Amino acid sequence: MLSERQRMILNAIVDDYIRSAEPVGSRSISKRADVAFSPATIRNEMADLEELGLLEQPHTSAGRVPSIKGYRYYVDHLIKVEGLGERDMLKIRSFFAEKMILWEEVIGHAATILSQLTNYTSIVLGPETFQATLKHFQLVPINDTSAVAIIVTSTGHVEHRIVSIPEGIGMDDIQKIVNLLNDKLSGIPFIKVKSVLHSEIGKELSRIVESCEQIVNVLEKTLADNAEPKVYTSGATNILTQPEFKDIGKVKSILDMLDETPMLLRLFQSVPNGIQVRIGTENALEAINQCSLITATFSFEGQSLGSIGILGPTRMDYVKVLSLLDFLSKDMALWYAKQHK
Amino acid sequence: MLSERQRMILNAIVDDYIRSAEPVGSRSISKRADVAFSPATIRNEMADLEELGLLEQPHTSAGRVPSIKGYRYYVDHLIKVEGLGERDMLKIRSFFAEKMILWEEVIGHAATILSQLTNYTSIVLGPETFQATLKHFQLVPINDTSAVAIIVTSTGHVEHRIVSIPEGIGMDDIQKIVNLLNDKLSGIPFIKVKSVLHSEIGKELSRIVESCEQIVNVLEKTLADNAEPKVYTSGATNILTQPEFKDIGKVKSILDMLDETPMLLRLFQSVPNGIQVRIGTENALEAINQCSLITATFSFEGQSLGSIGILGPTRMDYVKVLSLLDFLSKDMALWYAKQHK
DNA sequence: CGTTAGCACTCAATCTTGTCGAGTGCTAAT
DNA sequence: ATTAGCACTCGACAAGATTGAGTGCTAACG
Numbered sequence: 001m002l003s004e005r006q007r008m009i010l011n012a013i014v015d016d017y018i019r020s021a022e023p024v025g026s027r028s029i030s031k032r033a034d035v036a037f038s039p040a041t042i043r044n045e046m047a048d049l050e051e052l053g054l055l056e057q058p059h060t061s062a063g064r065v066p067s068i069k070g071y072r073y074y075v076d077h078l079i080k081v082e083g084l085g086e087r088d089m090l091k092i093r094s095f096f097a098e099k100m101i102l103w104e105e106v107i108g109h110a111a112t113i114l115s116q117l118t119n120y121t122s123i124v125l126g127p128e129t130f131q132a133t134l135k136h137f138q139l140v141p142i143n144d145t146s147a148v149a150i151i152v153t154s155t156g157h158v159e160h161r162i163v164s165i166p167e168g169i170g171m172d173d174i175q176k177i178v179n180l181l182n183d184k185l186s187g188i189p190f191i192k193v194k195s196v197l198h199s200e201i202g203k204e205l206s207r208i209v210e211s212c213e214q215i216v217n218v219l220e221k222t223l224a225d226n227a228e229p230k231v232y233t234s235g236a237t238n239i240l241t242q243p244e245f246k247d248i249g250k251v252k253s254i255l256d257m258l259d260e261t262p263m264l265l266r267l268f269q270s271v272p273n274g275i276q277v278r279i280g281t282e283n284a285l286e287a288i289n290q291c292s293l294i295t296a297t298f299s300f301e302g303q304s305l306g307s308i309g310i311l312g313p314t315r316m317d318y319v320k321v322l323s324l325l326d327f328l329s330k331d332m333a334l335w336y337a338k339q340h341k
Numbered sequence: 342m343l344s345e346r347q348r349m350i351l352n353a354i355v356d357d358y359i360r361s362a363e364p365v366g367s368r369s370i371s372k373r374a375d376v377a378f379s380p381a382t383i384r385n386e387m388a389d390l391e392e393l394g395l396l397e398q399p400h401t402s403a404g405r406v407p408s409i410k411g412y413r414y415y416v417d418h419l420i421k422v423e424g425l426g427e428r429d430m431l432k433i434r435s436f437f438a439e440k441m442i443l444w445e446e447v448i449g450h451a452a453t454i455l456s457q458l459t460n461y462t463s464i465v466l467g468p469e470t471f472q473a474t475l476k477h478f479q480l481v482p483i484n485d486t487s488a489v490a491i492i493v494t495s496t497g498h499v500e501h502r503i504v505s506i507p508e509g510i511g512m513d514d515i516q517k518i519v520n521l522l523n524d525k526l527s528g529i530p531f532i533k534v535k536s537v538l539h540s541e542i543g544k545e546l547s548r549i550v551e552s553c554e555q556i557v558n559v560l561e562k563t564l565a566d567n568a569e570p571k572v573y574t575s576g577a578t579n580i581l582t583q584p585e586f587k588d589i590g591k592v593k594s595i596l597d598m599l600d601e602t603p604m605l606l607r608l609f610q611s612v613p614n615g616i617q618v619r620i621g622t623e624n625a626l627e628a629i630n631q632c633s634l635i636t637a638t639f640s641f642e643g644q645s646l647g648s649i650g651i652l653g654p655t656r657m658d659y660v661k662v663l664s665l666l667d668f669l670s671k672d673m674a675l676w677y678a679k680q681h682k
Numbered sequence: 683c684g685t686t687a688g689c690a691c692t693c694a695a696t697c698t699t700g701t702c703g704a705g706t707g708c709t710a711a712t
Numbered sequence: 713a714t715t716a717g718c719a720c721t722c723g724a725c726a727a728g729a730t731t732g733a734g735t736g737c738t739a740a741c742g
Contacts (some may be wrong), residue, residue, distance in 0.1 A: 040707095057706090059722060059723070061720080075499075152483045239591050248586075259578070378686090385685090400693060601702045633708050
């Protein structure tokens, strides 16, 4: 569709604009080592590219700026993802060299690493646990009236809650309850736990002890909480360093969005496996219409392990971010596989 | 020291400036209902107040702005803390009506409430646990190689960690270890736990099992982590709505500071019991030289329960924030007392 | 003697105008 | 097909000009 020369020019413009954040003129393009045409020729091509909707002019007599469609073409056809820089590689290596036991630790640290290496904002999601199963349930009394409930999932997530224990329940009752729940619920997917809890176990449970609703409630509530993946963000203030966000209003709406987990979940919902790039208005969320979101989602044996993502200006360094996400997501999947060999 | 009229004028200026964020002129003051002097008279008084260092002029022929000293005088001598508004009161009531078990829940929610009610940024600190003691320690095995360690403190804080269990340690060994640690460590203040762990228990422990360093390590590390109070912030982006922070650079340094727990701890260190106001440069932390920090620290039976604080522009609504912090801190202390009656 | 009207003065903010230069589109020459 | 040349556009920037809020001072007033 595009001629070789047009592709080259578009590539040069996007490249330059990503670096400079200023509209790119024909002259500066023609001065590049890899382009051997006069400004006039470039101008003609640029006019054509604009007609095709790949470039935009902030105003007559300004240089050209890539449009969303232009970025899209750039990402889809012009980029060649290169290997990661030495420095980034080292940083990631030393990241995995750290001793981590929980998948959640990996997920959480990944957010930090990503924002440090890119100077953009990172958003990282833990696995969607609705397909996970309950692995272990335990109640540990801490005094006469309360206990710690511990819930371990098949994805390696551990959580605790405080439960107050109704009067008149002894240690042996508790042990019975715990045993029963473990027996019946181990291996049951979270989404089904609730119904199983009511249908099968309710009767047996009330046989042991009358008033154990609270314990069951906590279990239910915790499972419900975990049906949604955990979200971590890092480097949120990095957007403040981008010249296109000198407008406080815009920045605030972005930062506010980053503080709202449900928003972020909506943002990530329906991202397919593998790497995806969403540019500007492709995001559908008003607040980040001037941002691009690149996500990498990965899984192990059919179960989604989570997503890592970078939020930056549409004018972000796609090459670097894409290679970084690709590299890191693969390493993370590897780590998980090793733990669950 | 100041005449009644001077006090009245200073009060009017600070009041107006807090509302408008614009330098206050003599004319607008003289138009206020509670001031019955001509602009000329007011000007004379303003000149005197400036000479005393209570007011400042951004430039000749601009109105006056309170200096830090001016705010200080205002806070110390002119404010009368009034009762809380109906709406705020209701919100707080419904906050405490929620069912909360842990002190930490109260602390965490308090941050949210505060930022919502004030539209400023709230910073809330949990109790300093270095004076707290270990109440309960438990190890719950979750599979062959790892266990969940649960630590309960006298301040009601519960925490869990994953520990990997060295090979060759059986269930009964673990039980022995747990019993031993509980025996020896219960009631010991955190700061002393480490030394006790090494001096008294080391020998006995190694008698039971050789390689239990990891478990001991986790205990140590967790305790160390908890020696510092937990910090919660909320509404950080609210500073973006203040007209004086339209400079992105300043905002970023403040937001970055809010993300760094150690910074916040430094900020709160040495705040005395009760309510304290730190205005502008009184804060000593460069990033918030243009902010005021109001804190309320409260305790129960001599043990500090934590601090709640509001960070806003020096031009903040001191009356409202002071009444709010006073009210909320008292209610929180009450809640704690009720739980630990 | 404290208070106030009057007035000249100051200075940031805002608007006006002019200049500059980067960049374009078109046309004609190569 | 490419490019040199040229007229044109328009934002950015700088240099006045204008405005108006606010001051400080002085002299008059009750």
